[in-house]
Amino acid sequence: MDKTIALYSKSLTEKTTAGLIRVIDTLYDKGITIYLNIMDPDGHHFDQDHRVTLFTELNDLPADVCMILSVGGDGTFLETAMRVRSAGIPVAGINTGRLGFLANIPVEDLDQSTDLICSGQYELVNRSMLEIASPADLFGNGSAMALNEITIQKADQSMITITVRVNGIFLNTYRADGLIISTATGSTAYNLSVGGPILSPADDSIIIVPMSPHNLTIRPIIVTGSSIITLEPGGRSSHCLVTCDSKAVRVPAGIILKVRQSDERLSTVTTAGNDFFSTLRNKLMWGADPRN
Structure with a gap:
């Protein structure tokens, strides 16, 4: 796939690092060009990973970046949003954290969600x-x-x-x-x-x-x-x-x-199965019977 995607991640805990590596693996296997910004660098040495190009400022990104993926939890998504809000590039959240209303794509669904994103099968929500x-x-x-x-x-x-x-x-x-x-x-x-x-x-x-x-x-x-x-x-x-x-x-x-x-508005990405109402039902356990 001839796509360029930028990744933002925050502090690299063991769980976040594992999730970020999984995201990079998935995108790279699909032929996607990857740019990476670690907002609080520590842990895994991604500067030695030939599959990604590290960047610091938004202006460092090429013009053909079609999407920004926030990898982490809702806190990472919020910080990513403030950094990229003026770019007009859609943002999606890959959840390696806990609740995840903003980072609403589970890392387990990454492969399917990436296919949907790269084929244009998603909706934009202007927040x-x-x-x-x-x-x-x-x-x-x-x-x-x-x-x-x-x-x-x-x-x-x-x-x-x-x-x-x-x-x-x-x-x-x-x-x-x-x-x-x-x-x-x-x-x-x-x-x-x-x-x-x-x-x-x-x-x-x-x-x-x-x-x-x-x-x-x-x-x-x-x-x-x-x-x-x-x-x-x-x-x-x-x-x-x-x-x-x-x-x-x-x-x-x-x-x-x-x-x-x-x-200003922030343009965010919603894929099938990760829409707002599905997220509400899943995260808040609506309809779940605690007796079962």
Whole structure:
């Protein structure tokens, strides 16, 4: 197959290394040209593997790269997404980790999935992302991006208060451990663990869901993707913690943060048998009878 595919992998544990070698074996046997980026180099010496060309920056890739494969778990997928989001190249996730909603192709299905990908038998899902901006430029370049979620939460044991406005209209002052602003993609991540709703990944909506609110009538709310969400943290503490996926920064209380949907989209690959609803059933064991 006359294809060029780039691989991204993160820290090379024994399991991840074995999975990555299996991916390289499969692609190489199919005649695919392979480029490889190890984001945290250690372990296996892939610089001695003649089957791959190592690269560091996205600009190092040739123009004919047709797809990027993230090899690892969802954390690896998130980091890969942030590195390649501006390239416009579809991303697929090969799961060598645990749950794997984003890295939804099991390494055991790699051979079949590779055949489907290389023959064009897949669908693309354009996923929305969030960006957060602050007047103090706390995140560098004026804003930071997230594929899953942006959270604002307490930095110590004291409860945090967060005043929220949507398009300038007052929504609520939350008294809680924190607040999650989630994309549809992130609806199966942190949002799910605190009781938020699950959205199909192509949905443009934004979910606002509190963490352990001090008011039992408070519930998650879904707003349109065009909404601008203004957050003003307060409370007894002088600082709070803001996260964008796995990145975190301490910010002073009273600062005003604005969250909106990014103009960028991440194009992800779905193959037959690894669609979103199949992943939900398999990962969450829907329909399984625990008595059996």
